[in-house]
Amino acid sequence: MASITENELKSMIQEERVKALGMTSEQLTGRSMFMEFDPGETERFEYPWAPQVDFNKRTELDTADMTSTEVNSEIRNLMSKGYGTIVLKNPRGKHSLAVGILSKLNLIIEGSTGYFGVGLIDGPNVRVNGRVGWSCGENMMSGTVLIEKNAGSTFGAAIRGGDLVCKGSVGSRTGIDMKGGTIIVGGDTGALSGFMMQRGRMIVCGNAGKNLGDSMYDGTIYIGGEIKSYGVDAVEAELTQLDKDWLHRKLKQYGLLPSKGVDHFTKVVAGKQLWNYDNLEPTEKKLIL
Amino acid sequence: MCGIAGLIHKGKSSLVGFEMTQMLQALKHRGPDSTGYAVYGNEVNDLVMRLKIAEAEDMQRGSGIYAELDRRINQVDSFIDEHGVKVTKKDKINDYSYRYEFSFNGDLGKLAEHIEEVNGAEILSVGKGLELIKDLGDASDVSNAYGLNSFKGTHGIGHTRMATESDVDIRSAHPYWAFPYNDVSVVHNGQITNYWIMRRQMEKKGHRFTSNCDSELLAVYTAHNLSLGTSLENSLKQSIEEIDGVFTYLVATKDQLGMAKDTMAAKPLVLYESDDLIAMASEEVAIRAILPQEIDTSDPYDEEVRVWQA
Numbered sequence: 001m002a003s004i005t006e007n008e009l010k011s012m013i014q015e016e017r018v019k020a021l022g023m024t025s026e027q028l029t030g031r032s033m034f035m036e037f038d039p040g041e042t043e044r045f046e047y048p049w050a051p052q053v054d055f056n057k058r059t060e061l062d063t064a065d066m067t068s069t070e071v072n073s074e075i076r077n078l079m080s081k082g083y084g085t086i087v088l089k090n091p092r093g094k095h096s097l098a099v100g101i102l103s104k105l106n107l108i109i110e111g112s113t114g115y116f117g118v119g120l121i122d123g124p125n126v127r128v129n130g131r132v133g134w135s136c137g138e139n140m141m142s143g144t145v146l147i148e149k150n151a152g153s154t155f156g157a158a159i160r161g162g163d164l165v166c167k168g169s170v171g172s173r174t175g176i177d178m179k180g181g182t183i184i185v186g187g188d189t190g191a192l193s194g195f196m197m198q199r200g201r202m203i204v205c206g207n208a209g210k211n212l213g214d215s216m217y218d219g220t221i222y223i224g225g226e227i228k229s230y231g232v233d234a235v236e237a238e239l240t241q242l243d244k245d246w247l248h249r250k251l252k253q254y255g256l257l258p259s260k261g262v263d264h265f266t267k268v269v270a271g272k273q274l275w276n277y278d279n280l281e282p283t284e285k286k287l288i289l
Numbered sequence: 290m291c292g293i294a295g296l297i298h299k300g301k302s303s304l305v306g307f308e309m310t311q312m313l314q315a316l317k318h319r320g321p322d323s324t325g326y327a328v329y330g331n332e333v334n335d336l337v338m339r340l341k342i343a344e345a346e347d348m349q350r351g352s353g354i355y356a357e358l359d360r361r362i363n364q365v366d367s368f369i370d371e372h373g374v375k376v377t378k379k380d381k382i383n384d385y386s387y388r389y390e391f392s393f394n395g396d397l398g399k400l401a402e403h404i405e406e407v408n409g410a411e412i413l414s415v416g417k418g419l420e421l422i423k424d425l426g427d428a429s430d431v432s433n434a435y436g437l438n439s440f441k442g443t444h445g446i447g448h449t450r451m452a453t454e455s456d457v458d459i460r461s462a463h464p465y466w467a468f469p470y471n472d473v474s475v476v477h478n479g480q481i482t483n484y485w486i487m488r489r490q491m492e493k494k495g496h497r498f499t500s501n502c503d504s505e506l507l508a509v510y511t512a513h514n515l516s517l518g519t520s521l522e523n524s525l526k527q528s529i530e531e532i533d534g535v536f537t538y539l540v541a542t543k544d545q546l547g548m549a550k551d552t553m554a555a556k557p558l559v560l561y562e563s564d565d566l567i568a569m570a571s572e573e574v575a576i577r578a579i580l581p582q583e584i585d586t587s588d589p590y591d592e593e594v595r596v597w598q599a
Binding site: 064090092093094095111112114115129130131133134149150151152153168169170171172173190191192209210 | 552553554555557559572573574576577581583584585586587588590591
């Protein structure tokens with residue numbers, strides 16, 4: 001930077017100036033997935049260590065007397081043997097079950113899981129017949145997770161992709177910091193849902209607790225019931241025909257379509273008055289502009 | 290991060306000591322420093338007092354400590370005599386823990402204050418059904434040391450502690466007895482941020498604190514409200530308005546179990562309700578320790594207050 005004079009900087013256009021100062025010139029547009037995958041590079045779509053599994057090869061695993069670590073190791077072991085459908089029995093609220101699965105897999109959990117269940121996954125289809133504890137599906141990248149009963153707080157924290165569905169009610173701070181994907185809740189959600197949400201969509205068929213969408217940067221929340229209160233910078237937006245069609249399709253897909261349709265849903269988006277994700281920091285602005 | 294658990298059987302007794310041990314042992318990873326129980330047995334005519342006269346770590350001070358402990362317990366006994374208390378049973382549980390059964394019609398607060406003048410003495414609980422036990426170690430250690438597995442009763446609350454705000458000792462372990470209220474105890478998971486302000490207010494009103502643990506405030510606060518004739522449910526509701534911080538806490542009385550969650554719902558609680566049993570814990574894994582079959586559970590929301598009757 002020392003080699004660039006002030007006059008040189010002034011003569012540059014903004015983009016050149018940003019590069020010269022060592023800052024990124026990437027203009028975030030609300031669709032950062034553009035930058036993450038190049039369709040030409042096929043190898044980036046698969047993890048080299050992901051085993052090839054056959055969905056028709058099915059096995060059951062009784063987890064009653066196993067620790068979470070043992071269960072997760074055994075899932076990997078079964079996957080390396082080609083099992084594509086795994087049924088976990090008697091999970092009894094164990095924490096961190098089925099985390100970090102990075103390839104396709106059909107996983108059925110017959111019971112309830114504890115905290116951090118099915119977190120950090122990229123690809124599998126998971127069905128949980130019971131309830132899940134806090135932070136279910138945290139950081140999930142892709143795949144489908146379907147919970148038949150209720151879920152705890154921070155459901156789908158920081159998810160980036162895939163569909164995370166809970167047919168019952170969920171706790172507080174649902175979709176906190178979510179960066180993509182879709183969270184669908186059949187029942188109610190607690191306080192501070194969508195807190196600091198960055199991208200993605202959340203559908204709640206029931207009511208939402210206080211401070212909905214507090215400090216959200218971007219993304220969309222659809223609420224079917226009542227909203228106790230809006231958080232800072234969360235505003236109501238018009239529900240377009242495109243929204244309705246999408247809601248209809250998504251909810252029907254998981255058997256959660258309300259009998260009265262989707263016209264009554266409230267759409268909530270970021271007001272972008274508090275903070276704009278795509279803007280430069282004030283100090284950066286000063287340097288460049 | 291601490292672990293709390295509670296259960297209440299409706300209209301029947303069960304081995305609550307054993308059940309609480311199973312639940313608390315499953316929560317051991319949330320706090321291995323100390324474990325405490327407040328279990329409620331069938332009401333007796335006499336009062337039951339649980340007392341400690343030293344900390345567990347005091348026992349490392351060499352042989353002189355035993356003579357000192359003898360001196361302390363004799364002093365406690367002489368104070369009890371002075372107040373005209375009729376002791377019907379006295380059990381030495383271990384070197385520093387005692388259990389008394391007695392009948393007494395006088396001022397319990399004054400008696401308790403007098404006993405606590407003895408160096409190291411602290412009354413853990415007084416009640417007709419309540420037995421409050423707390424010590425260092427995990428649930429199975431404490432349960433074995435105090436013979437809790439055979440304890441029969443209707444309800445109980447318990448706590449596994451990870452010390453963050455105060456020391457690892459029995460004084461700072463939960464549950465807390467709502468001094469000097471018979472049969473009221475509290476367990477708490479969280480941090481109270483206006484502790485000192487509230488503590489000073491309570492001290493001005495004449496309440497005593499035995500530790501610097503913020504959870505003790507909830508016991509004192511509850512005792513204060515109950516002494517004014519406030520119902521348990523209203524006291525819990527009021528606490529959400531008046532107490533700042535992140536907390537989930539359980540309160541047990543001789544025939545009730547209540548819970549309250551702060552405005553942020555930042556501390557976990559999983560709840561299971563059936564016609565004859567209500568169980569709750571910081572993690573579902575604790576409820577599953579006593580109910581291995583598939584059950585429906587839920588998370589209470591922010592500002593939620595519930596009270597169940599035994």
